[in-house]
Amino acid sequence: MAPAARVRIKGLYTLPKAQTVVTPAILETVADFFRQYRGRVLGLTGAGVSVLSGIPDYRGSNGTYRVYGSYTPILHHELIQQHTSRQRYWARSFFGIKPAFQAEPNTNHYALATLESRGYLAGLITQNVDGLHLQAGSRNVLELHGTLKYVKCLGCGFRESRSEFQKRLEEMNPEWADFWCQMVRSGKEPARRPDGDVDLPPNLEYESFKYPKCHKCHTGNFMPTVVFFGGNVSEMDRERSYRMVDDADALLVCGTSLTTFSAYRLVKRAREQGKQALIVNYGQTRGDADATLKLETVCENILSPVAAQLA
Numbered sequence: 438m439a440p441a442a443r444v445r446i447k448g449l450y451t452l453p454k455a456q457t458v459v460t461p462a463i464l465e466t467v468a469d470f471f472r473q474y475r476g477r478v479l480g481l482t483g484a485g486v487s488v489l490s491g492i493p494d495y496r497g498s499n500g501t502y503r504v505y506g507s508y509t510p511i512l513h514h515e516l517i518q519q520h521t522s523r524q525r526y527w528a529r530s531f532f533g534i535k536p537a538f539q540a541e542p543n544t545n546h547y548a549l550a551t552l553e554s555r556g557y558l559a560g561l562i563t564q565n566v567d568g569l570h571l572q573a574g575s576r577n578v579l580e581l582h583g584t585l586k587y588v589k590c591l592g593c594g595f596r597e598s599r600s601e602f603q604k605r606l607e608e609m610n611p612e613w614a615d616f617w618c619q620m621v622r623s624g625k626e627p628a629r630r631p632d633g634d635v636d637l638p639p640n641l642e643y644e645s646f647k648y649p650k651c652h653k654c655h656t657g658n659f660m661p662t663v664v665f666f667g668g669n670v671s672e673m674d675r676e677r678s679y680r681m682v683d684d685a686d687a688l689l690v691c692g693t694s695l696t697t698f699s700a701y702r703l704v705k706r707a708r709e710q711g712k713q714a715l716i717v718n719y720g721q722t723r724g725d726a727d728a729t730l731k732l733e734t735v736c737e738n739i740l741s742p743v744a745a746q747l748a
């Protein structure tokens with residue numbers, strides 16, 4: 438197997454020593470922000486909103502990069518280039534996707550859905566691929582980095598649900614399914630990544646792993662409908678994200694360090710247009726200097742109480 442390509446993980450900022458103490462006055466400030474810009478607030482979310490759902494983030498206090506400094510996410514070109522890297526990818530994803538299927542929305546997702554249904558929030562742009570905003574009932578959602586809910590054939594574009602694809606993987610690889618059961622039974626369930634990857638033993642051989650063919654064109658070159666490290670946001674999604682920013686009067690940034698340029702540039706764009714940007718994140722973000730207000734705390738301390746206040 439070709440050696441895994443390495444990428445440098447940037448943006449592992451030091452965590453702050455002090456959190457914002459969330460007083461009634463702070464909650465009132467955020468509620469006022471929503472009252473003032475009612476219906477014209479755009480939410481921008483990242484992994485931090487899904488941590489309570491059991492999906493690890495990359496850069497938070499227990500984030501993947503902090504706990505496993507050497508973690509290398511799979512790169513787009515690795516996946517599409519070679520049969521062996523596709524075997525490795527689908528074998529790991531076969532295990533890694535299981536918890537993602539079971540994850541449920543948490544108070545952050547529900548609070549944002551409530552703020553939208555009550556007319557405060559215009560919509561959401563999320564960097565998350567877990568689909569939990571939609572599951573919680575948010576409607577105007579742009580999943581900037583795609584979703585793990587589908588796979589798509591690179592030959593003909595055919596889309597298949599990830600859960601159907603999973604069934605096919607299970608049928609083709611019964612011995613791998615047994616291997617997982619053994620690991621779970623022995624209490625050695627491997628660590629998961631936010632992108633649905635999983636931390637399998639390093640010496641594992643993937644040669645026996647089989648992946649299915651496309652129902653339509655019968656080739657076997659699938660990828661999940663997500664933007665990988667080294668991949669690009671589609672032009673259509675980028676344009677839509679710009680339109681959403683242009684249509685809004687204020688940004689609420691939650692649970693993201695904005696390290697990814699595709700997200701950071703939206704904050705920059707909003708600020709260049711003279712718009713407000715309120716950032717709620719425990720930990721430094723790339724957009725701190727652009728923020729009109731930064732709250733140094735996890736989203737759950739702000740979103741639910743504010744949504745309740747705006748009932």
Ligand SMILES: [Zn+2]
Nearest residue numbers: 590593651654
């Ligand atoms: Zn196809």
